[in-house]
Amino acid sequence: MKEKKTTLVVVIILSLISFLSYSTASAQVFFENFESFTVGQRLACQDSINWTTWSIAPCNTTEDPLISNAQAFSGTKSVVIVEDNDLVKPLGNETTGIHLITFKFFVPTGKAGYFNTLADFNPPYSWAIQVYFDVAATGNNGRLFAGSSTAIPFAYTHGSWQTVKVVANLNIDSAAFVINGNVIHTWRYTAGTFGAGCPKKLAANNFFGATASDQMFMDDYYYNPNSIWPTGINLISGEVPEDYQLSQNYPNPFNPLTNIKFSIPTQGLVTLKVFNSLGKEVATLVNEVTNTGTYVVDFDAGNLASGVYFYRLQSNDFSETKRMMLIK
Secondary structure, eight states: OHHHHHHHHHHHHHHHHHHHHHHHOOOOOEEEOSTTSOTTSBHHHHOTTTOEETTSOTTOTTTSOEEESSOOSSTTOEEEEETTOEEEEEEEEEOSSEEEEEEEEEOOTTOBEEEEEEEEOSTTOEEEEEEEEOSOOSSSOEEEESSSSSOEEEOOOTTSOEEEEEEEETTTTEEEEEETTEEEEEEOGGGOTTSSOOOSOEEEEEEEOOSTTBEEEEEEEEEESSOOOOOSEEEEEOSOOSSOEEOOOBSSSBSSEEEEEEEESSOEEEEEEEEETTSOEEEEEEEEEEOSEEEEEEEEOTTSOSEEEEEEEEETTEEEEEEEEEOO
């Protein structure tokens, strides 16, 4: 009996040490294509240094997912997340920098998937974004929650490898969700999943199988803590808006990155330009024929001095100008 108690104490201590190491590990570039693992065995059980489960229990037959050769984006293997699997990739507890998380995923027809990004992997836990790849086969069959309790819909394709990116810019408290190269949503990172708030911290990724319908293959997981903020013009909604709209840039004031959202109800030449307080043009962000929809464009003012600037959207007979503040 005494020997069993001693063994239990040792297990608890080792689990605590493992938990603390995941909580305090510093961020490093990481890539995994799962080719070195054994098919049919559990991922975190084979590599408990880089992967764990929600309960910090590698080799747990419920939480720890299996390596599979049924689907693969590169090579012959991937990890498959099914019901009750609860895989965690610890990322440290970074509070500054621009962090890129990207991976490939494959959801078979009739199946679903889910992942989230954690701002805090310590009880009571804190989520920055939650993403659902739903069973529905067409249309906006994906949804995410980030910065608000309102779901943001997006489309993805069953039976095909897709690319997800989450960019967390902790320097400016902003984040972006990108799928297949399209920026779907940007939000204030510390607004948290449902807008209730979260720390300005990046702790982990979590891949969870919520129901019997869940079956998501994941491959080529990549994390870079020294990335760049997405740039360029990106379509975030293909729905035809009722009117032209130019939103206030976010964040504002900013240093040195911000994004500007606008809506175009009629196809035509669109220009979006930035001017200084003297009216001199300092940047052209958009100058192209643009289809109807809602867009977001990123502006990097790293080469400009602090001060008041104006940005002007023009298309067909529409023109609107707004003010923004750069503070360095």
